[in-house]
Amino acid sequence: KPKYQVIDGLIMNASVSSKCLRGAIQYKPRDDDIFIVTFPKCGTTWAQHIVHNILNKGETFRSYEEIKVRSPFLEMSGPKIAEVMPRPGSIKTHLPFNLCPYSPSAKYIYIARNPRDCCVSYYHHTKMLPEYHFENGNFDDFFEIFIDGETDWGDYFDHLISWYEHRNDPNVCLLTYEEMKNDTRAAILKIARFLGPQYAEMLENDDKLMLKILDQTSVSYMKRFNKEMKHFYTSGNKDTCHGQEMPEGLKHVREYYEKHNLNMPFEVEFVRKGSTGDWKNYFSPDQSKRLIEKFDAKTKDTDIPKLWENLF
Ligand code: A3P
Numbered sequence: 001k002p003k004y005q006v007i008d009g010l011i012m013n014a015s016v017s018s019k020c021l022r023g024a025i026q027y028k029p030r031d032d033d034i035f036i037v038t039f040p041k042c043g044t045t046w047a048q049h050i051v052h053n054i055l056n057k058g059e060t061f062r063s064y065e066e067i068k069v070r071s072p073f074l075e076m077s078g079p080k081i082a083e084v085m086p087r088p089g090s091i092k093t094h095l096p097f098n099l100c101p102y103s104p105s106a107k108y109i110y111i112a113r114n115p116r117d118c119c120v121s122y123y124h125h126t127k128m129l130p131e132y133h134f135e136n137g138n139f140d141d142f143f144e145i146f147i148d149g150e151t152d153w154g155d156y157f158d159h160l161i162s163w164y165e166h167r168n169d170p171n172v173c174l175l176t177y178e179e180m181k182n183d184t185r186a187a188i189l190k191i192a193r194f195l196g197p198q199y200a201e202m203l204e205n206d207d208k209l210m211l212k213i214l215d216q217t218s219v220s221y222m223k224r225f226n227k228e229m230k231h232f233y234t235s236g237n238k239d240t241c242h243g244q245e246m247p248e249g250l251k252h253v254r255e256y257y258e259k260h261n262l263n264m265p266f267e268v269e270f271v272r273k274g275s276t277g278d279w280k281n282y283f284s285p286d287q288s289k290r291l292i293e294k295f296d297a298k299t300k301d302t303d304i305p306k307l308w309e310n311l312f
Contacts, residue, residue, distance in 0.1 A: 001137075001145065002134040002151075003131065003132055003134070007022075008021075010153070011152050011154055012153070014132070014256070016252075017249045017253075019248070020078035020079070021075045024074040024075035024093070025095065025099050026079070026101075027074060027079035027082060027101040029105075030087075030106070031105035032087055033103065034051065034088065034089070034106070034108075035090070035091050035101075035108045036071070036111070037095070037111075038094060038111045039094060039156050039159040040152070041113070041122045042113035044094075046180065046217060047090075047109060047175075047180075047191070048071045049061065050187075050188055050217050051191060053213040053216055053217060054203070054213065055088045055199070057202065058216070060216040060217075061225075064228035064231075065241050066242045068232075068247065068250060069244060070085060070086060070089050070242075071091070072085055072091060072092065072247060073092045074091050075249075076249050077248070077249040080248060081248075090109075096163070097162035097166060104171060105171070107172075107173070107194065107195070108166075108169075109191060109194065110167070110173070111175055111180070112175075114308045115291060115295060116283060117276060119142070119147075119279065119282075120278050120282045121278075123142040124269065124272055126142060128268060130257070131257070147291060157294070158298075161302065161304070173190070173191065175187055175190060176307050176308070177276070178308065181275070181276050184214060184217075188210065188217075223271045226268050226270055226271055229264075233253065233257055233264060234257065234264050
């Protein structure tokens with residue numbers, strides 16, 4: 001089993017600072033805040049890049065460090081960095097609806113991903129990051145933890161249901177990873193429209209800009225940040241991040257690595273395959289059946305299954 005910790009009843013990975021997590025939950029959103037909310041491994045980073053490109057008219061993140069301060073991960077980095085970040089910008093969080101800092105004036109983009117691909121992606125994530133101590137773990141063990149809702153950030157289904165109930169709120173925009181893959185251009189426009197009519201208009205009138213954003217948010221383009229991620233946690237500057245003070249929670253992660261003598265694997269693949277259907281390479285027929293049964297039981301009173309009509 002991967003190594004986890006429990007903070008106030010929430011399962012977290014061992015390198016999360018409890019102070020930052022609590023601070024994140026108490027963060028008071030500003031009216032112009034834009035949250036990117038997901039269960040882990042559902043397309044968070046991709047959405048962060050898309051939003052940043054839209055808000056900055058095709059200007060993309062130049063480094064892994066820049067992402068950390070211009071689209072901070074609320075519970076991991078701590079709330080302070082979100083308070084001072086340049087706006088308009090987005091804040092990343094994996095918090096379920098009931099714990100997520102809420103303001104009716106803030107905007108929330110929720111990305112949902114089919115649970116089988118999410119599970120496979122989370123398996124790779126858990127094997128890759130040394131704080132999980134799961135580098136020798138296997139998929140079958142991880143599957144049991146996922147289906148029982150015992151990974152960090154808790155139960156996939158409860159998370160999805162908590163946000164799905166709000167999908168029609170005027171300040172919530174729900175997309176699936178699969179619709180983003182299937183028609184990325186349409187997904188970018190949907191996000192732009194939600195961020196403000198001026199952004200949609202900008203893209204509708206400038207196809208070059210749209211093509212630039214499609215390129216800068218592609219898997220191949222974003223893979224360049226993988227290498228920087230390894231460097232950031234294991235050998236980068238400890239005190240500063242993108243020219244400013246290192247966010248408190250990230251300092252905590254670095255100290256955790258140092259204290260436990262942890263290192264990133266040679267090949268870090270935070271941006272990995274970026275495809276749909278990879279689950280077929282991992283799930284046994286029995287695992288697939290069990291996950292669908294769990295999905296059906298959990299979502300029976302909702303129309304969530306419609307999100308992935310072609311996949312189940
Ligand atoms: P896989 O592991 O299935 O490849 P998150 O950002 O929420 O951690 O999600 C990670 C998943 O999103 C990974 O899925 C990753 O490869 C995928 N991803 C990252 N960037 C992407 C992009 N530009 N397009 C499509 N998928 C992307």
